[in-house]
Structure formats: structure tokens, C-alpha cells
Amino acid sequence: MSDDNDPVDALVVRGLTRRYGKRVVVKNLDLSVKQGDIYGFLGPNGAGKTTAMRCMLGLIARNGGTVKIFGDSNLVRSHAHIGAIIENPVFHGWLSGKENLRLSASYANIPRSERKKAIEEVLERVNLAERARDKVRSYSLGMKQRLAIARALLAKPKLLFLDEPTNGLDPRGVVELREFIGTLATEDGITVFISSHQLSEVEALCNRVGIIHHGELRAEGNVAEMLMSDKPLLDVTASDPGALAAHCTERPDVTVLKAARGVVRVRLDDIDAAMFNAALVQGGFEVSALVPATRSLEDLFLEVTA
Numbered sequence: 001m002s003d004d005n006d007p008v009d010a011l012v013v014r015g016l017t018r019r020y021g022k023r024v025v026v027k028n029l030d031l032s033v034k035q036g037d038i039y040g041f042l043g044p045n046g047a048g049k050t051t052a053m054r055c056m057l058g059l060i061a062r063n064g065g066t067v068k069i070f071g072d073s074n075l076v077r078s079h080a081h082i083g084a085i086i087e088n089p090v091f092h093g094w095l096s097g098k099e100n101l102r103l104s105a106s107y108a109n110i111p112r113s114e115r116k117k118a119i120e121e122v123l124e125r126v127n128l129a130e131r132a133r134d135k136v137r138s139y140s141l142g143m144k145q146r147l148a149i150a151r152a153l154l155a156k157p158k159l160l161f162l163d164e165p166t167n168g169l170d171p172r173g174v175v176e177l178r179e180f181i182g183t184l185a186t187e188d189g190i191t192v193f194i195s196s197h198q199l200s201e202v203e204a205l206c207n208r209v210g211i212i213h214h215g216e217l218r219a220e221g222n223v224a225e226m227l228m229s230d231k232p233l234l235d236v237t238a239s240d241p242g243a244l245a246a247h248c249t250e251r252p253d254v255t256v257l258k259a260a261r262g263v264v265r266v267r268l269d270d271i272d273a274a275m276f277n278a279a280l281v282q283g284g285f286e287v288s289a290l291v292p293a294t295r296s297l298e299d300l301f302l303e304v305t306a
């Protein structure tokens with residue numbers, strides 16, 4: 001039963017399907033985003049994320065399914081509530097950041113009397129006010145990305161779609177953008193739908209994720225709950241990591257989740273840590289560390305897209 005305090009549905013997608021020729025690129029996709037969520041939309045290259053987002057935004061037609069934005073399936077009305085950056089944003093390089101925003105404000109039907117204030121506000125918000133009069137061709141990639149966000153914020157959206165916004169940014173740029181997106185949600189109350197390959201960023205930023213593979217939703221839910229494991233995980237360091245991984249793979253009572261830099265991560269399916277340690281020693285391994293581990297979003301991603 002719904003409660004008055006339940007968050008409102010910001011985006012509800014049901015049965016979304018898109019074909020290119022005979023190839024079904026998005027298959028019967030269901031997902032839902034509540035107001036206030038920062039929702040991470042994940043999937044390997046070619047999984048269908050951009051295609052699905054384009055369909056949700058009505059930029060390309062869908063072959064089936066419904067998309068409701070704040071309860072409304074009417075594209076024109078729902079567009080009043082959304083801002084989006086899909087793929088690499090394009091600007092007029094010979095114009096300044098401010099001039100580009102003036103153009104966008106006129107396309108976005110922002111009343112003439114409100115444009116100046118709206119542009120100044122978004123430039124301040126993305127920290128570009130000082131460079132607003134410089135030509136966009138002189139901007140760094142990070143500045144262009146911030147200008148794109150400023151443009152998406154012009155019409156004061158309630159739901160923001162960001163398609164791989166950290167693409168090409170350096171590590172500091174990635175962290176700054178993550179922090180900025182967090183403040184859009186917490187300070188401006190904007191619901192964010194973001195596709196990304198930066199799993200550690202998504203884990204730090206998003207409260208919910210959906211993972212798609214070959215156009216199908218493979219997992220969706222609250223990040224913290226999805227990362228909880230009902231069985232213990234251990235990072236094992238021992239002599240001969242290759243042989244250790246092979247040994248563990250053959251055991252019926254554990255599952256090898258990954259092996260990297262000499263450490264083998266196992267899930268204890270049907271054995272406790274002490275017995276497992278004893279079995280390894282008995283098997284001739286010199287065990288130097290057995291450390292309880294927590295599942296990362298990367299682990300989950302690799303499992304569900306295997």
C-alpha cells in the first residue's frame with residue numbers, strides 16, 4: 001500500500017524495447033527512479049544504455065513500452081521537468097560560454113525577461129562565471145562538461161539525465177564532478193539518472209543502480225543492499241596465487257570471485273574461515289593473510305554481466 005510519505009516516481013520505464021534493423025538493442029526494459037534518487041545506469045560497452053536513454057527522452061522512437069516522467073507519459077509536458085546531457089555536448093566554439101547559454105535559453109523557451117538571471121545563476125552554480133566571456137573553444141574538457149551541465153540546468157529541471165559525464169575527465173575532474181552532482185541532489189533537490197563506467201564513482205555517488213547487459217535489466221536496487229553478501233567473503237594471500245586460484249576454483253565449498261595482484265577473493269559457500277584456512281595449509285599453501293572482504297560494485301557488475 002502506498003503511503004503519503006512515499007517518494008514520488010520520477011521516472012518509470014516499462015517494457016521499453018528498441019530495435020535497429022533486426023537486432024533488439026533494448027529488450028523489454030523495466031526500471032524505476034524515485035524523486036531524490038541518484039540512480040546509476042550501468043552496463044558494458046554496447047549494452048544499450050545510450051539507446052535506452054535516448055528512448056526515455058524521446059530523442060529516438062521506441063518499438064514498444066512506456067516511459068513516464070513524474071507520472072506523465074506526454075513527452076512535451078514531461079520535458080518541462082527534465083534536463084539532459086547525452087553523449088558529447090556540442091557548443092559553438094567561437095562563441096563565449098555565456099553566448100552559448102543565451103542561444104540555449106532562447107531554444108528552451110525561457111521568457112526573455114528571465115534569461116539574464118537564469119544564465120548568471122547557472123554559471124555561478126557550475127563555477128564558470130569568471131570564464132563566461134571566454135570563447136568555448138578555449139575551454140578545457142572539464143569546463144565544457146560544466147557548461148553542458150549549466151545548459152541542462154537552465155530550465156530548472158527536476159530530473160537530470162547524464163550520459164557518461166565523466167568521459168575523458170582527469171581523476172580530479174572526476175571527483176569534482178561527482179561532488180558537484182551530489183550537491184545537485186542534496187542542495188537543489190534534483191533527481192539524477194546517470195550512466196557511467198566509473199564504478200567506484202557510482203558506488204560513492206548513487207543510492208540506486210540498474211545494470212543492463214545485452215539490452216536487458218540484470219539487476220536493480222539499493223546499492224548498499226545489493227552489495228551485502230549473505231555469505232562471507234575473504235581475500236586470501238598465499239604462496240603461488242595461480243595454484244591457489246586453481247585450487248579454490250575446484251573446491252565445491254567456495255566460489256572464486258576474482259584474483260588480482262596475488263590476492264584471491266573467495267566466497268565461502270559451505271565452509272567457515274578456520275576450516276578453509278586449515279584446508280589450504282593441508283593442501284600445501286603457505287597462507288600469509290586471510291582478510292574479510294566486502295563486495296564492491298565492480299564485483300557485482302562483473303557477476304551480473306558475466
Ligand code: ATP
Nearest residue numbers: 020021025043044045046047048049050051052197
Ligand atoms: P557504451 O557504454 O559503449 O556507450 P551503450 O551501452 O551506451 O554503450 P549503445 O550506444 O546504446 O550502448 O549501443 C547499443 C547497441 O546498439 C550497440 O550494439 C550499437 O552498435 C547499436 N546501435 C546504437 N546506435 C545505433 C544506430 N544508430 N544504428 C544501428 N545500431 C546502433
